[in-house]
Amino acid sequence: MDRRLQRQGLLTELAAAHGTPLYVYDLAAVRRNLEPFECFDSVRYAVKANSNLAVLRTLRDGGARCEVVSAGEIERARAAGFEPDEMVYTADLMDRSARELVAELGLHVNAGSASMLEDIAELRGAVDVTLRVNPGFGEGHDMKVTTGGPHSKHGIWHEELPAVRRRAEALGLRVTGLHVHIGSGLEGRFIERTVEAMDPAVALFGETLLRVSCGGGMSFPYRPGATPFDMQRFAAIWSVGRERWSRSLGRPIQLEAEPGRLLVADAGVLLTEVCGVKSTGREGSSFVLVDAGFHTMIRPLLYGSFHRISALAGGDRPTTPKMVAGPLCESADVFTQGKGGAPEPQELPDLERGELLVIHDVGAYGAAMASCYNSRPLPAEVVIHPDGSTLLARPAMDPNQLLALEQEALG
Numbered sequence: 001m002d003r004r005l006q007r008q009g010l011l012t013e014l015a016a017a018h019g020t021p022l023y024v025y026d027l028a029a030v031r032r033n034l035e036p037f038e039c040f041d042s043v044r045y046a047v048k049a050n051s052n053l054a055v056l057r058t059l060r061d062g063g064a065r066c067e068v069v070s071a072g073e074i075e076r077a078r079a080a081g082f083e084p085d086e087m088v089y090t091a092d093l094m095d096r097s098a099r100e101l102v103a104e105l106g107l108h109v110n111a112g113s114a115s116m117l118e119d120i121a122e123l124r125g126a127v128d129v130t131l132r133v134n135p136g137f138g139e140g141h142d143m144k145v146t147t148g149g150p151h152s153k154h155g156i157w158h159e160e161l162p163a164v165r166r167r168a169e170a171l172g173l174r175v176t177g178l179h180v181h182i183g184s185g186l187e188g189r190f191i192e193r194t195v196e197a198m199d200p201a202v203a204l205f206g207e208t209l210l211r212v213s214c215g216g217g218m219s220f221p222y223r224p225g226a227t228p229f230d231m232q233r234f235a236a237i238w239s240v241g242r243e244r245w246s247r248s249l250g251r252p253i254q255l256e257a258e259p260g261r262l263l264v265a266d267a268g269v270l271l272t273e274v275c276g277v278k279s280t281g282r283e284g285s286s287f288v289l290v291d292a293g294f295h296t297m298i299r300p301l302l303y304g305s306f307h308r309i310s311a312l313a314g315g316d317r318p319t320t321p322k323m324v325a326g327p328l329c330e331s332a333d334v335f336t337q338g339k340g341g342a343p344e345p346q347e348l349p350d351l352e353r354g355e356l357l358v359i360h361d362v363g364a365y366g367a368a369m370a371s372c373y374n375s376r377p378l379p380a381e382v383v384i385h386p387d388g389s390t391l392l393a394r395p396a397m398d399p400n401q402l403l404a405l406e407q408e409a410l411g
């Protein structure tokens, strides 16, 4: 956790100036998070984790390329200054909006389904492509983010690759990249197995292969005391694979990493105001009611993900286990829940209305997954520049803008 995001005075000022709920990102931390990836030949940021323009610019200035998955992300990446040849469009299907931009900008495609090869050839002619391989197994912090194995919709099933090679050749496509991403929140149990699983694919496409991407998915230690991801071990095991492939093919194969979470998770906090407290009088049922909800940050509801919550004016006050819940008219609107919605209260002091809580490590898949449920606004986002100055990088989206469009439509 970065020092700037721990500065009580600064966060209090930001909440007073811009209201809550409020995401605050430390761009210096984003930039620093690139450092552990220097051991790879290239690092490609998965824009879906946090697509705020200021964050994208910071990563671009730091030398990252980017991975985009929709027309909207392509537009954002362009606005952040990424050149088309610094982007890879990853998908398992080509929707109409992306087709146009892929063709217009000449984007390199990472195809997650064999059926995309015809689309690519039709849109772009005989070009270079990357294939996303489903190696037959996966791993993740939750079933919902496991992206390998027979029940995943992602990637080209490993046994299909020989047929895919014939299909690509017939279309004049050159397979220059292979990519594997078995899930998000990897503990590292399958690194060797994943590298080995790429051996047959590398041999099959060896004539044209230039690059192997080991994907992203490196886990972040959300819980206090959790073990940080062992990047050195991860990179070392992949480098052994890279050396083996380079030797057998007689030319250097580039190794690319494609992280999202690890570049941004700890660079963001969510500030939320206490609007009330209540209790049913039973143990573990003391509720702190706040103005952020799962429309602001959905990870606890969706995956039972843990995010540490603290009182901004912490002090030495005694604490008790408390539930923290949002304003939505839905009982699942609780930040302190584990898998399946099990209550997981956190230690907090007794709080007054108007106090601020900090929800930690929300830089990844926080604002990016926010919604307007219950006709509430998308949250505002503030950035702290490396020189310490702050900027409201995205104002909260007023749901009345949508209302106005509907009123106009209905006349």
Ligand code: LLP
Binding pocket: 046, 048, 049, 067, 090, 145, 181, 183, 184, 185, 215, 216, 217, 218, 258, 259, 260, 261, 262, 299, 303, 364, 365
């Ligand atoms: N590359 C590909 C092809 C991906 O699908 C993803 C994530 C990444 C890279 C980056 O993975 P990361 O390093 O961020 O784990 N909403 C979920 C995570 C979904 C990940 C989707 N794909 C969450 O909040 O945990």
